[in-house]
Amino acid sequence: MGGKTDGMVRRARYERERLARLEAERLLEEKSLQLFRANEELKSANSALEQRVIERTRAMAEVLREAQEANRFKSEFLANMSHELRTPLNAIIGFSEFIAEDLSDGNLATYQEYAEDIRTSGLHLLDLVNDILDLAKVEAGKAVLDEHSVDMTDLIESCGRLVIARYDRAAPELVISVPPELPMLFGDERNLKQILINLLSNAIKFTAPSGCVTVTASIDAAGQFQLIVQDTGIGIRPSDIERVLHPFEQAETGFTRKRHGTGLGLPLVRFLVELHGGTFQLKSQVGQGTVATILLPSERTLDPALT
Ligand SMILES: Nc1ncnc2c1ncn2[C@@H]1O[C@H](COP(=O)(O)OP(=O)(O)OP(=O)(O)O)[C@@H](O)[C@H]1O
Numbered sequence: 001m002g003g004k005t006d007g008m009v010r011r012a013r014y015e016r017e018r019l020a021r022l023e024a025e026r027l028l029e030e031k032s033l034q035l036f037r038a039n040e041e042l043k044s045a046n047s048a049l050e051q052r053v054i055e056r057t058r059a060m061a062e063v064l065r066e067a068q069e070a071n072r073f074k075s076e077f078l079a080n081m082s083h084e085l086r087t088p089l090n091a092i093i094g095f096s097e098f099i100a101e102d103l104s105d106g107n108l109a110t111y112q113e114y115a116e117d118i119r120t121s122g123l124h125l126l127d128l129v130n131d132i133l134d135l136a137k138v139e140a141g142k143a144v145l146d147e148h149s150v151d152m153t154d155l156i157e158s159c160g161r162l163v164i165a166r167y168d169r170a171a172p173e174l175v176i177s178v179p180p181e182l183p184m185l186f187g188d189e190r191n192l193k194q195i196l197i198n199l200l201s202n203a204i205k206f207t208a209p210s211g212c213v214t215v216t217a218s219i220d221a222a223g224q225f226q227l228i229v230q231d232t233g234i235g236i237r238p239s240d241i242e243r244v245l246h247p248f249e250q251a252e253t254g255f256t257r258k259r260h261g262t263g264l265g266l267p268l269v270r271f272l273v274e275l276h277g278g279t280f281q282l283k284s285q286v287g288q289g290t291v292a293t294i295l296l297p298s299e300r301t302l303d304p305a306l307t
């Protein structure tokens with residue numbers, strides 16, 4: 001009897017121990033799983049952190065690069081500007097010295113010539129200073145539009161006449177193509193005039209007298225005001241297209257250097273167009289010609305019934 005009881009007690013103890021062992025194993029398994037999960041979470045948090053550090057470093061390097069670029073651009077701008085200002089100033093000083101020292105031997109015609117040279121240099125200087133001020137104002141976000149309804153047909157025609165009259169050589173043919181029902185445009189007339197003069201004078205300057213310059217104005221399918229100045233001139237190399245939109249940049253051709261210019265015309269066009277909420281695009285093919293396209297938002301075209 002005692003042997004039987006002993007056996008039962010042993011079995012019961014054995015069973016308890018087995019259950020306890022099983023429970024301990026289960027707990028161990030659960031703990032290892034928790035540990036495994038925590039480890040995985042830590043790993044992914046770590047790699048997310050690493051990724052963020054990489055991204056931050058990249059963003060900081062980009063900001064630094066932009067700042068360095070802006071700084072280099074500013075130094076170049078100043079160097080170019082001083083050079084451009086010095087040339088006409090030297091002419092003014094030189095010719096007025098001739099007059100002061102009376103190098104003409106009292107010849108009135110020579111005096112008049114000197115005075116004319118001083119005047120042209122002065123006007124050139126004024127143009128330059130105005131362009132630089134306009135550019136600086138737009139860049140500083142200080143440019144304010146003086147907006148009215150503008151008759152673009154009249155403006156295109158008067159700018160065309162002005163540019164041809166100012167051009168001191170034989171000019172290519174100028175064709176103006178504007179539909180009679182072209183609506184008025186809401187914008188800054190002085191800016192729009194400047195845009196047209198800059199684009200037209202480039203087109204004429206870089207096109208042979210046998211070539212052709214065409215100005216087209218219309219309203220496109222989306223209702224935007226579209227202005228295109230197209231020429232059959234020397235064209236711009238693809239690698240120069242982006243560059244010539246920056247101040248003082250001119251395309252690298254022997255031809256360009258023979259033409260007068262500072263390299264402020266196109267950057268100013270782009271800024272002024274953007275100031276009107278529009279876009280400016282330059283397309284060109286060397287030897288074929290250049291197409292400058294301006295799109296102004298549809299809100300700027302005025303309903304003919306209201307004007
Ligand atoms: N229609 C064009 N055909 C060929 N090249 C052009 C044309 N328009 C501009 N370019 C090139 O782009 C350069 C920059 O033009 P931009 O009008 O900014 O300056 P610019 O005409 O040289 O001087 P500025 O306009 O200040 O008197 C020109 O020097 C020329 O190399």
Ligand SMILES: [Mg+2]
Nearest residue numbers: 202261265266
């Ligand atoms: Mg120009």
